[in-house]
Every structure is written in structure tokens, then in C-alpha cells.
Amino acid sequence: MNALRLLKHDHRIVEALFKQFEKAGEKAYKEKKEIVRWIVKELSIHAAIEEELLYPVARARDEGLKKDVLEALEEHHVVKWTLKELEGMSAEDERFDAKVTVLIENIRHHVKEEEGDLFPKLEKLMGKAELEALGEALEQAKKTVPTHPHPKSPDSPPGNLVAGVLAKILDAGRDAARSGGRRAMKTLGRATGRTKTRASPAKKRARRAATAR
Structure with missing residues (x-):
């Protein structure tokens, strides 16, 4: 798949999750926590693949994109800290909804900048074959990238490549501990790409919404 199309599809999935959260009832704590769990995972993966591949490629093709990339990295950094805090919060915390709202605003701003500025620039700089190859690499x-936020880890090569591998191992163990028993084995299998993840109802709805666009 074309790299920019793949990343835009990721954006649509996350936006669908945002809308689910916004529609959830004020006291739908369990539902909102589950939606946020998927938001955290989707954004963690998306940020990691952009940092490992998209941004380095952008700078390699045109050093004039340095400013765009550095701003994007700073936006990612802020988002990761918010995701980290949300992971440790109860949905009943009085600041939970407010924190998610700020996260949504930041991500929507980030997406608008990427799709309105950076992506069109890359489309002009890179040929169809290059974008297809990059898309395959992103997929x-x-x-292999982390599924949880690691705001203290490096976000640029080569440091993020090494840190990303270690973080992925830690995340796999963390997901396994959360699942328990047979589900733990499935989680570890997913970490090595050997099994498929069973999406929650929230994730399935988000995928359908993204595909329908």
C-alpha cells in the first residue's frame, strides 16, 4: 500500500475511536477505558513507525523538511506523555475525560498539519514506486514496534531502533501479564507476528468507520 494512504488510514481509525469516546456516556467508565486502551495502542504504533521510517526518509529526501520533522517529533513527545498518564488513570478520575479531550485536540491538529503540509510535500518528492516500498516497510x-508509549526513549535513528526493540519486548511481556493464561500466549504470539489480534468491539467499529470513508 502507498505509504501516505496507509498513514491516512491509521488517522481515520484513530479519529473513529475519538468519536466513539466523545459519544460515550459521562459514566460509561468501562467503555471509555477500553476505547482509550485502543487509542493508546494505535497511536503508539503509528508514532513509532513514523519516527523509525517516515521522518528519516523525509529528511533524507529534502533537508528542507527538517523543521516539519522536528515539530512533528515534539508533538509526538507531548502526546506520548499524555498517553503514558492515561494508561495509569482510572476512567473515573475527574481529570480523565479532560486529558483525553486535550489529547484528541492535539492529535487532530497534528493530523491536519501532516495531511495538509508534510504529506503533499512527500508526494511531490517521492515517486509511486518509492511510496509503495515505504508503505510495505511501514506495514x-x-x-515490531512498541505497543505502549515510551516518552523517555529516543525518537530518532539510530537510538530509537535499538530502544524500540527493547520496548517491544517489554510491551509483549506487559500485554502477556495483562491477558493471563492462554490469552498470554496469544499476546506473545502477536508480538512476534505469529498470530492475529482479536479486536475489541470498539476497534472493530473504528475499522469499519475508517474503511467506509
Whole structure:
């Protein structure tokens, strides 16, 4: 798949999750926590593949994109800290909804800048074959990058490549502990790309919404 199309599809999935959260009832704590769990995972993976591949490629093709990339990295940094805080919060915390709202506003701003500025620039700089090859690399990278936020880890090569591998191992163990028993084995299998993840109802609805666009 074309790299920019793949990343835009990721954006649509996350936006669908945002809308689900916004429609959830004020006291739908369990539902909102589950939606946020998927938001955290989707954004963690998306940020990681952009940092490992998209942004380095952008700077390699045109150093004039340095400013765009550095701003994007700073936006990612802020988002990761918010995701980290949300992971440790109860949905009943009085600041939970407010924190998610700020996260949504930041991501929508980030997406608007990427799709309105950076992506069109890359489309002009890169040929169809290059974008297809990058898209394949991004898709493969999704299997090996962290599934949780690691705001203290490096976000640029080569540091993020090494840190990303270690973070992925830690995340796999963390997901396994959360699942328990047979579900733990499935989680570890997913970490190595050997099994498929069973999406929650929230994730399935988000995928359908993104595909329908």
C-alpha cells in the first residue's frame, strides 16, 4: 500500500475511536477505558513507525523538511506523555475525560498539519514506486514496534531502533501479564507476528468507520 494512504488510514481509525469516546456516556467508565486502551495502542504504533521510517526518509529526501520533522517529533513527545498518564488513570478520575479531550485536540491538529503540509510535500518528492516500498516497510514495522508509549526513549535513528526493540519486548511481556493464561500466549504470539489480534468491539467499529470513508 502507498505509504501516505496507509498513514491516512491509521488517522481515520484513530479519529473513529475519538468519536466513539466523545459519544460515550459521562459514566460509561468501562467503555471509555477500553476505547482509550485502543487509542493508546494505535497511536503508539503509528508514532513509532513514523519516527523509525517516515521522518528519516523525509529528511533524507529534502533537508528542507527538517523543521516539519522536528515539530512533528515534539508533538509526538507531548502526546506520548499524555498517553503514558492515561494508561495509569482510572476512567473515573475527574481529570480523565479532560486529558483525553486535550489529547484528541492535539492529535487532530497534528493530523491536519501532516495531511495538509508534510504529506503533499512527500508526494511531490517521492515517486509511486518509492511510496509503495515505504508503505510495505511501514506495514512490516507495525509488527515490531512498541505497543505502549515510551516518552523517555529516543525518537530518532539510530537510538530509537535499538530502544524500540527493547520496548517491544517489554510491551509483549506487559500485554502477556495483562491477558493471563492462554490469552498470554496469544499476546506473545502477536508480538512476534505469529498470530492475529482479536479486536475489541470498539476497534472493530473504528475499522469499519475508517474503511467506509
